[in-house]
Amino acid sequence: MLQINNLHVSIEEDGTKILGGVNLSVKAGEVHAIMGPNGSGKSTLASVLAGRDGYEITDGSVEYDGQDLLAMDPDERAREGLFLAFQYPVELPGVSMTNFLRQSVNSIRKHRGQEDLSAVDFLKVMKECAELVQLDPSLKQRSVNEGFSGGEKKRNEIFQLAMLEPRLAILDETDSGLDIDALRIVADGVNQLRTEDRAFIVITHYQRLLEYIVPDFVHVLIDGVIVRSGDKSLALELEDHGYDWLKEELSESTT
Amino acid sequence: MPEGNNYKQTASLEDRVLTGHKVFMASLNGYESFLPGLRSDALKSFQSLGFPDRKNEAWKYTPVKKWLTDSLRIERAADQHEVELPVVLNQDRQYLAVSVNGVFRPDLSKLPKDDSNIVVCSLEDALKNHADVVQSHIAKQADYKSEVFTALNTAFIGEGLFVWIPDGVSLDLPLYITDICAEPQRSLIQPRNLFIMGAQASGTLIEWYDDSGQSSCLENAVTEIFVGPSSRMNHVHVFDRGGSADLINSLFVYQEKDSYFATNHLTLSGSLVRHNLNFLPDAEGCETHLFGLVLAGSDMHVDIHSFVDHAKPNSFSNELYKYILDGNSVCVFNGKVMVRQDAQLINAYQTNRNILLSDSAHMYSKPELEIYADDVKCSHGATTGKLDDEAIFYLRSRGLRENEARLLLLESFAREVIDKIGEEGVRDCVIDRLRTVLNSQ
Numbered sequence: 001m002l003q004i005n006n007l008h009v010s011i012e013e014d015g016t017k018i019l020g021g022v023n024l025s026v027k028a029g030e031v032h033a034i035m036g037p038n039g040s041g042k043s044t045l046a047s048v049l050a051g052r053d054g055y056e057i058t059d060g061s062v063e064y065d066g067q068d069l070l071a072m073d074p075d076e077r078a079r080e081g082l083f084l085a086f087q088y089p090v091e092l093p094g095v096s097m098t099n100f101l102r103q104s105v106n107s108i109r110k111h112r113g114q115e116d117l118s119a120v121d122f123l124k125v126m127k128e129c130a131e132l133v134q135l136d137p138s139l140k141q142r143s144v145n146e147g148f149s150g151g152e153k154k155r156n157e158i159f160q161l162a163m164l165e166p167r168l169a170i171l172d173e174t175d176s177g178l179d180i181d182a183l184r185i186v187a188d189g190v191n192q193l194r195t196e197d198r199a200f201i202v203i204t205h206y207q208r209l210l211e212y213i214v215p216d217f218v219h220v221l222i223d224g225v226i227v228r229s230g231d232k233s234l235a236l237e238l239e240d241h242g243y244d245w246l247k248e249e250l251s252e253s254t255t
Numbered sequence: 256m257p258e259g260n261n262y263k264q265t266a267s268l269e270d271r272v273l274t275g276h277k278v279f280m281a282s283l284n285g286y287e288s289f290l291p292g293l294r295s296d297a298l299k300s301f302q303s304l305g306f307p308d309r310k311n312e313a314w315k316y317t318p319v320k321k322w323l324t325d326s327l328r329i330e331r332a333a334d335q336h337e338v339e340l341p342v343v344l345n346q347d348r349q350y351l352a353v354s355v356n357g358v359f360r361p362d363l364s365k366l367p368k369d370d371s372n373i374v375v376c377s378l379e380d381a382l383k384n385h386a387d388v389v390q391s392h393i394a395k396q397a398d399y400k401s402e403v404f405t406a407l408n409t410a411f412i413g414e415g416l417f418v419w420i421p422d423g424v425s426l427d428l429p430l431y432i433t434d435i436c437a438e439p440q441r442s443l444i445q446p447r448n449l450f451i452m453g454a455q456a457s458g459t460l461i462e463w464y465d466d467s468g469q470s471s472c473l474e475n476a477v478t479e480i481f482v483g484p485s486s487r488m489n490h491v492h493v494f495d496r497g498g499s500a501d502l503i504n505s506l507f508v509y510q511e512k513d514s515y516f517a518t519n520h521l522t523l524s525g526s527l528v529r530h531n532l533n534f535l536p537d538a539e540g541c542e543t544h545l546f547g548l549v550l551a552g553s554d555m556h557v558d559i560h561s562f563v564d565h566a567k568p569n570s571f572s573n574e575l576y577k578y579i580l581d582g583n584s585v586c587v588f589n590g591k592v593m594v595r596q597d598a599q600l601i602n603a604y605q606t607n608r609n610i611l612l613s614d615s616a617h618m619y620s621k622p623e624l625e626i627y628a629d630d631v632k633c634s635h636g637a638t639t640g641k642l643d644d645e646a647i648f649y650l651r652s653r654g655l656r657e658n659e660a661r662l663l664l665l666e667s668f669a670r671e672v673i674d675k676i677g678e679e680g681v682r683d684c685v686i687d688r689l690r691t692v693l694n695s696q
Binding site: 050051052053073074075077078079083084086089090092093094095096099100103104107108111143160164 | 643644645646648649650651652653654655656657659660663664667668670671
């Protein structure tokens, strides 16, 4: 589904190199975890895949279902089934959750050749998806993310994931700022949304989330490159030895 | 254009005002005796004050002389007979007071029944049939001694609307007020309105001015509103006359004890629009709620000067004015709040939020708080900026196209003010217009 080839990314403003040749292959139904220390480029990778401004692709390519992902506008990518769960979801005062979601859901449905959801069906789907992440029903009446706690904001991201039914979902440090209970609820929601047709890229700093969202593959991103890939046991090794262990191994192998 | 030529232009206009005034006074046919000396006093004020220029602080950002050109007709044109009312003025459960070119037309209106005791008529008829009431209210609040446009309007008091909801009476349906401007030439139209609400009375007044008549005039309107003790008035003013129409609107609201007054000024199109909004809660227990929305497209100049004068203790005022500026528009918000020395226990809040959609738009925002009492809660806040890029990206990441995302954000921004309008029909029409205007930008 997703093929990242030798991706090199710099910050547009000052040319700082962030990613130096990332390779990644994700198939439908798979859950890939990307772990790495601070500054490794994890969020940059997520941003670039979602189409955020401010980055320059200096080399490489990204194929999504055979299409050139980097040539698509962010909204095009979303309509094609890509979803980003933001690390820091922005507040939208005055924009009602219901209004926003209805526009969003129908925009994507239209692109898929489906009809708009009727008002009744829409409310039904909203209720089901909200229950998935135990989102307080009253929050649906509010403005998007306005006054939401950190945990509520993250659950709202997964709630939207459930509503929009993406094919490729990128979770950008969804666990950051969450306590263990909130983490479980979020992970639970995600697990219920795992299907054969859907792929997940779970970006995280800590191994803890991966105990609940068990990945098929784990990749470690250090200084803008994936230095090692493995299965879920790699995450446990990192837990025991820390990122420094890998850094040492790398520098040893280069000397 | 050199300064000398500019002066010559407006001097010429002033001269024509004076000549026009003689003609006007001669046409009054005894109507003058109801307000003896008022018009000539006002004319003298006008002469000594003169049209303002940039040196006048209150007009610093609004070079009004630019719009007061030679070609402006002073004389009134003939009546127009064919008029088409817009949808919002064609609903079932409403009263309707229609004027055409400033002249009240009972034949086009839908008025409360006689037994309701509610009076809706032309100012001229009001002076004949309710002389006492008019004489004890008119020009008592509208300051024609220091405000030149109020002076000009007062000098020419003729056409206008009189609404009187007596003590204890409730206006059971909202009263929609409109003036179809169908002058074939660019003219100076000066409506003078007087709305009086008695003690423990209530009602909703909605002034709706659009471009149904398809003409381009300069309206110099003055409205005085009296809100009686323990009464409750909701007021809405929508100005949407199209890109060649100008408005100088002076509003004077006087509130008595324990009264509630809420108003919402929505400016959706126009060329020059200047609102001078004055509020005097002159007793304890008053509530004053002020809302405004300005959609300023290219070449528009919208200036709202708002003044709340808390003269007595124990009252509350809240202001929220929001502007959306595009193209090369220039807008001004000047929000003055005064709390007089003995006006203790006042809560006065003011908020101004502005979104600039282009690099060439200009917003001048100035709060003025003059507080002389010491036991009060007053605050003001203003923010001016672009649409949030992060917000736009978030919406795009959910499948909304860029223009859809911008529209959603702008509509949500405007809704905070639009949703304060009680009448669903009016809200819907305003939102429709908002979408049309924003979509065309």
